[in-house]
Amino acid sequence: MIKINENYSRLPGDYLFAEIARRTAAFAAQNPDKSLIKLGIGDVTRPLAPAVVEAMKKAADDMARPETFYGYGPYEGYDFLRGAIVENEYAPLGASVSADEVFVSEGAKSDCGNIGDIFSSDNIVAVCDPVYPVYVDVNAMAGRAGEWDGGRWTKIVYMPCVAANGFIPELPETVPDLIYLCFPNNPTGAAATKAQLKTWVDYANRHGSVILYDAAYRAFISDPELPRSIYEIDGARECAIEICSYSKTAGFTGTRCGWTVVPKSLVRGGECLNGMWLRRQSTKYNGTSYIIQRAAQAVYSEEGKRQVADTVAYYMENAGIIRKELMAAGLSVCGGENSPYIWFGTPEGVGSWAFFDRLLHEANVVTTPGAGFGPSGEGYIRLTAFGNAENTKEALRRIKNIL
Amino acid sequence: MIKINENYSRLPGDYLFAEIARRTAAFAAQNPDKSLIKLGIGDVTRPLAPAVVEAMKKAADDMARPETFYGYGPYEGYDFLRGAIVENEYAPLGASVSADEVFVSEGAKSDCGNIGDIFSSDNIVAVCDPVYPVYVDVNAMAGRAGEWDGGRWTKIVYMPCVAANGFIPELPETVPDLIYLCFPNNPTGAAATKAQLKTWVDYANRHGSVILYDAAYRAFISDPELPRSIYEIDGARECAIEICSYSKTAGFTGTRCGWTVVPKSLVRGGECLNGMWLRRQSTKYNGTSYIIQRAAQAVYSEEGKRQVADTVAYYMENAGIIRKELMAAGLSVCGGENSPYIWFGTPEGVGSWAFFDRLLHEANVVTTPGAGFGPSGEGYIRLTAFGNAENTKEALRRIKNIL
Numbered sequence: 001m002i003k004i005n006e007n008y009s010r011l012p013g014d015y016l017f018a019e020i021a022r023r024t025a026a027f028a029a030q031n032p033d034k035s036l037i038k039l040g041i042g043d044v045t046r047p048l049a050p051a052v053v054e055a056m057k058k059a060a061d062d063m064a065r066p067e068t069f070y071g072y073g074p075y076e077g078y079d080f081l082r083g084a085i086v087e088n089e090y091a092p093l094g095a096s097v098s099a100d101e102v103f104v105s106e107g108a109k110s111d112c113g114n115i116g117d118i119f120s121s122d123n124i125v126a127v128c129d130p131v132y133p134v135y136v137d138v139n140a141m142a143g144r145a146g147e148w149d150g151g152r153w154t155k156i157v158y159m160p161c162v163a164a165n166g167f168i169p170e171l172p173e174t175v176p177d178l179i180y181l182c183f184p185n186n187p188t189g190a191a192a193t194k195a196q197l198k199t200w201v202d203y204a205n206r207h208g209s210v211i212l213y214d215a216a217y218r219a220f221i222s223d224p225e226l227p228r229s230i231y232e233i234d235g236a237r238e239c240a241i242e243i244c245s246y247s248k249t250a251g252f253t254g255t256r257c258g259w260t261v262v263p264k265s266l267v268r269g270g271e272c273l274n275g276m277w278l279r280r281q282s283t284k285y286n287g288t289s290y291i292i293q294r295a296a297q298a299v300y301s302e303e304g305k306r307q308v309a310d311t312v313a314y315y316m317e318n319a320g321i322i323r324k325e326l327m328a329a330g331l332s333v334c335g336g337e338n339s340p341y342i343w344f345g346t347p348e349g350v351g352s353w354a355f356f357d358r359l360l361h362e363a364n365v366v367t368t369p370g371a372g373f374g375p376s377g378e379g380y381i382r383l384t385a386f387g388n389a390e391n392t393k394e395a396l397r398r399i400k401n402i403l
Numbered sequence: 404m405i406k407i408n409e410n411y412s413r414l415p416g417d418y419l420f421a422e423i424a425r426r427t428a429a430f431a432a433q434n435p436d437k438s439l440i441k442l443g444i445g446d447v448t449r450p451l452a453p454a455v456v457e458a459m460k461k462a463a464d465d466m467a468r469p470e471t472f473y474g475y476g477p478y479e480g481y482d483f484l485r486g487a488i489v490e491n492e493y494a495p496l497g498a499s500v501s502a503d504e505v506f507v508s509e510g511a512k513s514d515c516g517n518i519g520d521i522f523s524s525d526n527i528v529a530v531c532d533p534v535y536p537v538y539v540d541v542n543a544m545a546g547r548a549g550e551w552d553g554g555r556w557t558k559i560v561y562m563p564c565v566a567a568n569g570f571i572p573e574l575p576e577t578v579p580d581l582i583y584l585c586f587p588n589n590p591t592g593a594a595a596t597k598a599q600l601k602t603w604v605d606y607a608n609r610h611g612s613v614i615l616y617d618a619a620y621r622a623f624i625s626d627p628e629l630p631r632s633i634y635e636i637d638g639a640r641e642c643a644i645e646i647c648s649y650s651k652t653a654g655f656t657g658t659r660c661g662w663t664v665v666p667k668s669l670v671r672g673g674e675c676l677n678g679m680w681l682r683r684q685s686t687k688y689n690g691t692s693y694i695i696q697r698a699a700q701a702v703y704s705e706e707g708k709r710q711v712a713d714t715v716a717y718y719m720e721n722a723g724i725i726r727k728e729l730m731a732a733g734l735s736v737c738g739g740e741n742s743p744y745i746w747f748g749t750p751e752g753v754g755s756w757a758f759f760d761r762l763l764h765e766a767n768v769v770t771t772p773g774a775g776f777g778p779s780g781e782g783y784i785r786l787t788a789f790g791n792a793e794n795t796k797e798a799l800r801r802i803k804n805i806l
Contacts, residue, residue, distance in 0.1 A: 001580070001610065001611035001612075001671070001672075002522060002523075002526055002580035002581060002611060002612055002613050002671050002672075003522065003523035003525065003526055003580065003672060004521060004522055004523060004671055004672040004674050004676075004679065005520060005521050005522055005523055005679075006523065006672075008521065008674070008679050008682060008683075009674065011682065015685070041475075043474035043475045044474055045469065045472070045474070046469065046472075047466060047467050047468055047469050047472045048463075048466040048467055048472070050467065053463050053464065053466060053467040056459075056460075056463040056466075056694065057459075057460045057463050057464075060451075060456050060459040060460050060463070061456065061460075063450060063451040063456060063459075063654075063657070063658065064450050064451055064453060064456040065450055066448065066449065066450050066791075069448070069449075069450045069451070069654075069657075070657040071446035071447055071448070071654075071656040071657045072444075072446045072656045072657060073657050106509055106659075106692070107689050109687070109688065109689045110687060110688055110689065112687075113686065113687030113688075114687065117408065117544065118407060118408050118411065119405060119406065119407060119408055120405075120406035120407060120408055120409065122406065123405055123406055134686060134687075137686045138686060138687055141520065141683070141686065141687075177404070177405035177406065178405060207404065208404035208405060209404075209405055210405050251466075251472075251474075253474040253475045253689075254466070254472075254473040254474045254475060254476050254690075254692070254693040255466065255692055255693065255694065256509075256689065256690070256691070256692040268404070268405050268407055269404075269405075269406060269407040269409075271407050271411070271412065273407075276407065276408075276411050279411060279414065280411075280544070282418070283516065283537060283540045283541060283544065284512070284513060284515075284516035284517065284537075284541055284544075285512065285513055285516075286510050286512045286513065286656075286659065287657075287659070288659070289509070289657070289658055289659040289692060289695055290657040290658065291459065291658065291694065291695070292692055292694070292695070388469075
């Protein structure tokens with residue numbers, strides 16, 4: 001009799017976004033006349049850049065002729081894209097990353113989960129609290145989380161990110177083996193400074209830990225002093241894997257492409273993790289679609305860069321408006337300056353889900369309750385800047401009206 | 404100190420296709436004047452069908468406008484494609500599969516490995532011998548293979564597929580929990596009958612095992628009596644997961660799309676595996692690219708069906724020529740009738756690698772030595788029908804000349 005992976009049975013049933021969808025659908029069914037504005041889920045709304053669309057159509061034409069047809073590609077991605085990533089994402093920062101350290105993926109989410117394959121299942125994992133739920137769930141599935149006690153996993157090290165520490169985690173008492181960090185952060189919108197990341201890099205190197213650095217929102221950083229990559233920090237090449245995405249930057253949420261950097265100088269247990277990841281990818285992955293890699297490459301053309309920058313600016317204008325209006329209403333606000341997420345405190349004594357319901361029922365705005373991201377998210381709400389500009393302004397008018 | 408996945412250290416270093424590439428490159432460097440023909444690796448050479456290319460370009464245009472833009476899609480795939488798969492791949496066979504049992508993937512290889520996530524690491528795995536190396540390697544990485552003794556893994560159940568049993572495995576003495584079957588088979592080209600599959604389905608149901616049925620080559624079956632899906636067999640919905648691909652059928656090796664069926668009636672350890680796989684995919688995957696799913700959908704349009712059938716016929720004409728010429732030369736041949744692979748015995752007393760070298764050096768044809776697929780592959784060579792028609796004919800002329 002086959003045995004299933006019992007760790008799945010330990011997962012709590014309710015998924016945050018499913019519960020939001022359930023409450024939203026129930027309200028909409030009872031109030032068909034109300035026009036809802038959704039600033040909850042982090043999906044984008046702006047179309048792909050014209051340069052990206054053109055590149056994709058040209059790549060489709062390549063596939064139509066035997067002499068330009070592409071079959072199986074390299075597991076790690078095509079050199080044309082790996083080279084463009086180094087040239088455009090790392091060289092300008094002075095960060096030392098070479099093309100053979102870049103692995104093209106079909107999105108950051110897959111790599112966030114799959115990277116766990118190269119590590120033992122009995123490592124201790126640390127996450128920020130609040131946190132993007134995927135980091136926790138993939139480790140629970142792999143047997144690294146212990147038991148779910150109704151609010152927390154017994155083996156996960158939760159690192160509170162709250163107003164008192166500026167939403168930047170402090171070094172934990174229990175030393176973790178695998179440390180998930182994400183800056184600019186989802187959900188809080190906080191951005192870490194170079195000095196703050198340096199503390200983490202030194203800590204990981206001191207203890208032989210590995211940092212999984214999620215830099216999916218790096219394009220939204222406007223402050224030139226803030227690091228866009230962990231490889232801007234001395235020592236990061238010896239302890240950090242960086243996971244990146246075109247989803248938010250270039251509107252690829254439905255197109256699917258990202259990349260992961262595993263430096264060759266990152267060695268643990270006598271093994272070069274770059275080699276282990278290459279072995280994992282060549283065995284369990286057959287490369288990202290040629291057409292999609294050509295689309296990603298076009299993000300770095302002259303037109304592509306300008307068009308993508310315009311889209312980022314569009315969202316950051318939304319972020320600025322959300323931030324300004326919430327602050328003007330007297331709420332405490334984090335994010336929205338170097339991040340497309342805005343994290344704000346609910347009115348005194350009102351819980352996350354209660355305020356979510358009020359915003360839904362009275363303002364007809366769909367948000368994300370902070371408690372859904374972990375215990376320290378209680379008392380907060382997350383808004384995203386990825387909506388349409390007019391809708392975003394209208395949502396803020398409605399929110400201010402009910403405060 | 405983080406602990407790595409020690410199972411990776413147990414993997415033998417040499418990968419079959421890497422060794423072939425090494426020997427081929429060495430020969431080419433020493434003989435720059437020789438024109439090599441490659442019938443070794445299973446990559447396709449015909450371009451995408453025009454209907455597929457058109458659909459992809461139209462989908463790219465959808466992504467260019469905010470009103471038709473697609474962001475995050477369903478983890479399981481779009482209904483338009485899941486519905487088309489049921490209507491075109493299962494309904495005509497009388498196989499009962501519903502759309503919510505179909506999970507669109509970015510290729511069969513990923514799912515062959517990832518499906519292991521939902522099972523415990525201490526299950527016993529059975530594979531055919533010879534075998535597509537990925538089935539073995541992904542289980543070795545997950546800790547299900549035991550130790551590598553230089554030729555075999557100590558915990559894997561190898562089921563010999565040799566001339567004596569018509570290249571169809573017999574039921575093993577040790578009852579396995581997870582059984583990998585692939586028909587039409589890679590590498591032998593053997594196709595299983597309904598009666599043969601029924602034996603396996605009954606065996607799996609009797610013992611509570613699960614069959615992972617790789618049907619990647621189903622489109623190459625010409626005999627109307629042979630099953631194209633395991634769900635043509637009574638009882639398969641209670642024991643089998645089927646993994647399929649557009650790679651060979653529609654030339655998607657570089658485009659990347661496939662699907663996996665997990666029936667809702669497949670229950671093990673009290674859990675519905677369909678629900679477990681959905682949980683896995685929603686946590687560790689963000690859906691297949693919208694553009695690529697539109698391309699796959701076009702395989703089922705009237706033009707798409709005709710164009711794809713033409714490509715399959717092109718390859719099967721190659722297969723027929725290879726089969727006929729090798730038999731005319733007095734070699735024992737399997738496959739090539741309902742499969743794009745042709746598996747033939749080397750001349751008496753000549754080993755796989757020795758004959759591979761002779762074919763390379765004397766005929767200048769690159770093949771795959773059977774021994775690379777497992778112990779029972781010794782004494783065989785695999786050829787593929789995915790080459791250009793002229794080159795294939797020329798390769799056979801050269802091979803016959805040296806026999």
